Amino acid sequence: MSADSTVKEPWPPVPRGYFAIGAERMSKALNLGNLMRSAHGFGASFTFTVGATYQALEARADTSKGQVHLPHYNWANLDEMKLPAGCKLVGIELIDEAIDLPSFRHPLRAAYVLGPEAGSLSPTLLARCDYTVKIPTRFCVNVAMAGAIVMYDRVKSLSRFADRPVRAGGPTEPVSMHVHGRRPVPPSE
Numbered sequence: 001m002s003a004d005s006t007v008k009e010p011w012p013p014v015p016r017g018y019f020a021i022g023a024e025r026m027s028k029a030l031n032l033g034n035l036m037r038s039a040h041g042f043g044a045s046f047t048f049t050v051g052a053t054y055q056a057l058e059a060r061a062d063t064s065k066g067q068v069h070l071p072h073y074n075w076a077n078l079d080e081m082k083l084p085a086g087c088k089l090v091g092i093e094l095i096d097e098a099i100d101l102p103s104f105r106h107p108l109r110a111a112y113v114l115g116p117e118a119g120s121l122s123p124t125l126l127a128r129c130d131y132t133v134k135i136p137t138r139f140c141v142n143v144a145m146a147g148a149i150v151m152y153d154r155v156k157s158l159s160r161f162a163d164r165p166v167r168a169g170g171p172t173e174p175v176s177m178h179v180h181g182r183r184p185v186p187p188s189e
């Protein structure tokens with residue numbers, strides 16, 4: 001069966017797998033709302049908090065109404081945290097032993113967890129993480145911003161976009177069509 005050239009690729013491209021994002025001990029509603037808005041925009045399947053303060057949960061500033069479209073789990077503590085089977089927990093923290101985000105292969109099924117505004121991921125949560133990644137910045141950036149950077153990196157690396165050209169500017173080649181069961185062969189091969 002030949003590929004139908006009239007079929008339009010969805011925008012933004014739909015990446016494989018699924019992901020969730022959340023934070024531990026979040027205390028500011030503005031940050032939670034901001035994170036939920038980005039999560040909604042980048043195509044998260046759900047958001048979550050572990051031990052968030054009442055204030056953070058009450059007055060979220062998500063103008064995209066992410067909480068209407070995305071489930072949000074509010075776990076009181078780590079014992080309550082339940083992730084789907086096969087879902088890898090990825091900590092996001094600026095610590096020496098973390099993997100550099102640009103060198104990280106994202107798991108197809110992942111839940112990303114950020115630390116609180118005035119602290120870091122707890123040792124207990126870090127011990128539960130399958131991986132921990134760090135964003136290459138000289139100091140900590142805003143927590144919701146850190147979440148958005150990691151989600152962007154995931155979408156960029158797991159979705160199909162046209163390759164960047166060698167020279168400055170937009171792509172010169174269209175996105176290659178996906179062929180089930182085998183790797184697409186570039187014209188040069």
Ligand SMILES: C[S@@+](CC[C@H](N)C(=O)[O-])C[C@H]1O[C@@H](n2cnc3c(N)ncnc32)[C@H](O)[C@@H]1O
Pocket residue numbers: 092093094095113114115116117118119120121133134135136137139140141142143144146
């Ligand atoms: C604003 S930071 C916490 C403040 C920071 N521990 C301090 O007191 O300097 C909040 C959270 O954002 C995330 N974060 C911020 N910058 C990061 C980076 N460069 N790499 C990884 N995570 C980062 C981490 O999850 C961190 O716990």
